[in-house]
Amino acid sequence: xxxxxxxxxxxxxxxxxxxxxxxxxxxxxxxxxxxxxxxxxxxxxxxxxxxxxxxxxxxxxxxxxxxxxxxxxxxxxxxxxxxxxxxxxxxxxxxxxxxxxxxxxxxxxxxxxxxxxxxxxxxxxxxxxxxxxxxxxxxxxxxxxxxxxxxxxxxxxxxxxxxxxxxxxxxxxxxxxxxxxxxxxxxxxxxxxxxxxxxxxxxxxxxxxxxxxxxxxxxxxxxxxxxxxxxxxxxxxxxxxxxxxxxxxxxxxxxxxxxxxxxxxxxxxxxxxxxxxxxxxxxxxxxxxxxxxxxxxxxxxxxxxxxxxxxxxxxxxxxxxxxxxxxxxxxxxxxxxxxxxxxxxxxxxxxxxxxxxxxxxxxxxxxxxxxxxxxxxxxxxxxxxxxxxxxxxxxxxxxxxxxxxxxxxxxxxxxx
Amino acid sequence: xxxxxxxxxxxxxxxxxxxxxxxxxxxxxxxxxxxxxxxxxxxxxxxxxxxxxxxxxxxxxxxxxxxxxxxxxxxxxxxxxxxxxxxxxxxxxxxxxxxxxxxxxxxxxxxxxxxxxxxxxxxxxxxxxxxxxxxxxxxxxxxxxxxxxxxxxxxxxxxxxxxxxxxxxxxxxxxxxxxxxxxxxxxxxxxxxxxxxxxxxxxxxxxxxxxxxxxxxxxxxxxxxxxxxxxxxxxxxxxxxxxxxxxxxxxxxxxxxxxxxxxxxxxxxxxxxxxxxxxxxxxxxxxxxxxxxxxxxxxxxxxxxxxxxxxxxxxxxxxxxxxxxxxxxxxxxxxxxxxxxxxxxxxxxxxxxxxxxxxxxxxxxxxxxxxxxxxxxxxxxxxxxxxxxxxxxxxxxxxxxxxxxxxxxxxxxxxx
Numbered sequence: 001x002x003x004x005x006x007x008x009x010x011x012x013x014x015x016x017x018x019x020x021x022x023x024x025x026x027x028x029x030x031x032x033x034x035x036x037x038x039x040x041x042x043x044x045x046x047x048x049x050x051x052x053x054x055x056x057x058x059x060x061x062x063x064x065x066x067x068x069x070x071x072x073x074x075x076x077x078x079x080x081x082x083x084x085x086x087x088x089x090x091x092x093x094x095x096x097x098x099x100x101x102x103x104x105x106x107x108x109x110x111x112x113x114x115x116x117x118x119x120x121x122x123x124x125x126x127x128x129x130x131x132x133x134x135x136x137x138x139x140x141x142x143x144x145x146x147x148x149x150x151x152x153x154x155x156x157x158x159x160x161x162x163x164x165x166x167x168x169x170x171x172x173x174x175x176x177x178x179x180x181x182x183x184x185x186x187x188x189x190x191x192x193x194x195x196x197x198x199x200x201x202x203x204x205x206x207x208x209x210x211x212x213x214x215x216x217x218x219x220x221x222x223x224x225x226x227x228x229x230x231x232x233x234x235x236x237x238x239x240x241x242x243x244x245x246x247x248x249x250x251x252x253x254x255x256x257x258x259x260x261x262x263x264x265x266x267x268x269x270x271x272x273x274x275x276x277x278x279x280x281x282x283x284x285x286x287x288x289x290x291x292x293x294x295x296x297x298x299x300x301x302x303x304x305x306x307x308x309x310x311x312x313x314x315x316x317x318x319x320x321x322x323x324x325x326x327x328x329x330x331x332x333x334x335x336x337x338x339x340x341x342x343x344x345x346x347x348x349x350x351x352x353x354x355x356x357x358x359x360x361x362x363x364x365x366x367x368x369x370x371x372x373x374x375x376x377x378x379x380x381x382x383x384x385x386x387x388x389x390x391x392x393x394x395x396x397x398x399x400x401x402x403x404x405x406x407x408x409x410x411x412x413x414x415x416x
Numbered sequence: 417x418x419x420x421x422x423x424x425x426x427x428x429x430x431x432x433x434x435x436x437x438x439x440x441x442x443x444x445x446x447x448x449x450x451x452x453x454x455x456x457x458x459x460x461x462x463x464x465x466x467x468x469x470x471x472x473x474x475x476x477x478x479x480x481x482x483x484x485x486x487x488x489x490x491x492x493x494x495x496x497x498x499x500x501x502x503x504x505x506x507x508x509x510x511x512x513x514x515x516x517x518x519x520x521x522x523x524x525x526x527x528x529x530x531x532x533x534x535x536x537x538x539x540x541x542x543x544x545x546x547x548x549x550x551x552x553x554x555x556x557x558x559x560x561x562x563x564x565x566x567x568x569x570x571x572x573x574x575x576x577x578x579x580x581x582x583x584x585x586x587x588x589x590x591x592x593x594x595x596x597x598x599x600x601x602x603x604x605x606x607x608x609x610x611x612x613x614x615x616x617x618x619x620x621x622x623x624x625x626x627x628x629x630x631x632x633x634x635x636x637x638x639x640x641x642x643x644x645x646x647x648x649x650x651x652x653x654x655x656x657x658x659x660x661x662x663x664x665x666x667x668x669x670x671x672x673x674x675x676x677x678x679x680x681x682x683x684x685x686x687x688x689x690x691x692x693x694x695x696x697x698x699x700x701x702x703x704x705x706x707x708x709x710x711x712x713x714x715x716x717x718x719x720x721x722x723x724x725x726x727x728x729x730x731x732x733x734x735x736x737x738x739x740x741x742x743x744x745x746x747x748x749x750x751x752x753x754x755x756x757x758x759x760x761x762x763x764x765x766x767x768x769x770x771x772x773x774x775x776x777x778x779x780x781x782x783x784x785x786x787x788x789x790x791x792x793x794x795x796x797x798x799x800x801x802x803x804x805x806x807x808x809x810x811x812x813x814x815x816x817x818x819x820x821x822x823x824x825x826x827x828x829x830x831x832x
Binding site: 003142199200201202203218220222232233235236237238239240241244246247249250251253254257260263268269270271272273274275276279280281282283284285291293294295362363364386387388389 | 527616617618619634638648649650651652653654655656658660662663665666667670671673676677684685686687688689690691692695696697698699700701707708709711777778779780802803804805812
């Protein structure tokens with residue numbers, strides 16, 4: 001007669017998890033080994049059909065909220081009014097990889113099934129969740145923001161992916177605009193949120209450490225900077241009489257990098273797009289429009305970096321004889337992960353014999369939305385060469401399995 | 417009984433010239449005082465109707481060649497097999513000014529009428545010419561290149577303004593592709609080419625000198641530079657692991673300006689367009705495509721500058737951990753103006769009491785095509801604040817009249 005394992009000796013069924021992971025990777029798969037499942041695309045909706053069927057086969061109760069986020073509940077809690085959420089997202093960036101998001105959703109389902117099979121009774125219920133549009137093909141963190149009740153009407157009126165694309169997606173999914181604003185969830189019903197995700201950066205692999213415990217999800221600020229000078233004939237205007245907006249933008253790009261490397265070593269800055277106008281070979285650019293984004297895991301540092309970068313833009317503009325207009329586009333505050341969650345992950349990793357590294361998440365995650373609502377934590381596993389948002393993103397299978405076991409044990413450890 | 421003036425005392429009819437200039441400025445006029453007459457547009461064709469009627473009223477014989485260029489001939493030559501061409505172009509850049517081109521064509525017609533009225537007999541005939549598409553809305557120097565028989569089939573197959581736009585223009589004007597290649601003119605029939613144009617730069621006005629004698633039309637070289645690094649997540653990729661193509665392009669832009677200012681003081685360089693890819697706020701640019709153009713009035717200097725700039729691109733790419741691909745797009749050689757033409761202009765200016773400045777033309781002109789064919793010269797008058805290719809381009813009326821009288825006297829002085 002087989003002995004019932006102690007909860008701390010419980011392990012997931014790696015073969016079953018592999019089958020699930022591969023089933024998901026096949027939905028919207030691309031020739032180069034990636035997946036193409038932008039939020040609410042046909043492929044994404046197909047992955048949600050898979051989620052429902054898989055959850056029901058595992059004896060879980062499926063529900064869908066007004067933002068389309070999918071929940072699968074295991075009624076294992078002494079207090080059935082509350083639950084610990086485990087999950088991630090099944091949407092991908094266009095032509096993305098098979099790990100980003102799908103790993104965390106498949107892991108959550110596997111954890112719930114493992115707990116159900118073991119017949120464990122826990123303080124609260126467990127829910128596996130697949131949030132809508134984490135990647136922002138449409139809005140960005142759409143499902144989790146709707147759940148947290150902080151979706152802004154302006155984000156829906158003027159979404160980053162375009163209004164028509166959002167409306168088409170909602171229609172395809174049988175959702176409505178009004179529904180998005182009715183997806184708010186009572187925080188009292190949430191005991192916590194825990195997510196397993198790939199690192200999307202090179203630190204864990206570089207250090208040979210199998211697990212990252214996320215300290216905070218970085219805050220992100222974005223601006224549009226417009227340098228303006230004077231468009232002029234590029235043949236007849238002497239060099240010393242030009243007010244070349246392109247040179248102001250170029251000076252800013254180099255100086256901004258320098259500033260961050262020297263004075264903000266924990267931060268990053270990016271100029272991802274630049275447009276020179278009028279944009280002809282033979283016309284000195286009179287206008288340069290630049291997409292600026294910078295990140296920090298610390299709120300005060302983010303403020304200081306913002307101030308320093310905007311002062312730099314002024315200085316570079318003046319030096320080049322230009323004016324600069326600064327257009328604020330958005331700010332997500334840094335989201336520190338909850339100490340109790342970090343502790344639960346740390347204890348579980350010790351039990352499993354996994355060395356951990358504390359590190360911030362440079363990328364945004366649904367945990368940003370959840371962190372204001374309930375204790376939130378994130379577990380990272382190594383990304384080969386740090387490659388992300390690419391068909392070539394890859395994590396070793398043993399790291400994935402370690403991650404899911406850690407998710408299971410952290411969930412069992414967490415004291416809501 | 418009125419005395420017949422000596423040729424050197426002959427002056428144009430300024431009132432008649434003003435009426436012609438204003439008639440042209442009204443064709444395709446824009447609300448801001450400019451004109452919109454792109455090559456072979458309806459407005460441009462209308463200005464050519466005006467040219468024909470005006471020339472015929474002045475007793476000139478009009479002809480049109482296979483490239484649509486318009487010629488109005490005054491049979492004043494002892495050798496009617498040859499003629500001295502005076503002229504410019506009636507097409508404008510989109511939303512351009514009323515002086516660029518039109519001044520030189522109206523001036524040529526006025527000079528011919530003045531000579532006809534005075535009943536002068538000259539060594540050769542005079543022809544006023546309006547060349548097709550000097551500005552390059554379609555091809556660039558189209559009419560003069562066709563006349564000089566060095567139009568390349570590739571330029572017509574893949575014109576800078578787009579193939580369909582060229583075909584539509586030809587059809588509107590009743591021209592054909594085949595005709596473009598049949599417009600070559602026997603060089604033996606050309607005694608010379610002389611053009612009056614606005615400077616399009618600030619030098620004459622700055623020095624308070626009413627007339628420029630062009631020494632050479634600059635040579636122009638253009639390249640596309642493609643810097644390539646690695647597109648990556650702008651949040652999770654540490655600053656020191658990025659291969660940011662945008663930073664390589666920015667470094668090149670600043671260094672190229674520095675190079676020209678310090679080591680090539682008679683040259684100019686321009687980066688008129690820059691595209692970062694994939695072009696998102698949150699992705700480190702993996703590719704930067706840059707439009708590079710540089711100019712020199714001296715062939716050897718142009719070679720040296722080309723070598724220095726391409727070496728700089730390599731150096732900047734290497735320093736930023738990037739590769740760079742160099743795509744040659746085109747080269748117009750510098751076109752020195754003919755000493756006999758410069759002399760004829762200089763003597764005429766002295767007779768008229770006009771101080772002159774020798775200066776290169778930083779802009780391209782039809783004289784580039786003609787310089788290989790026959791003695792070619794150009795006269796510049798001051799441009800207010802150097803503004804050009806703009807509705808705000810402006811030259812004082814007395815400078816215009818001085819310019820036309822100088823064109824007249826230079827034509828009379830020139831010994832073919």
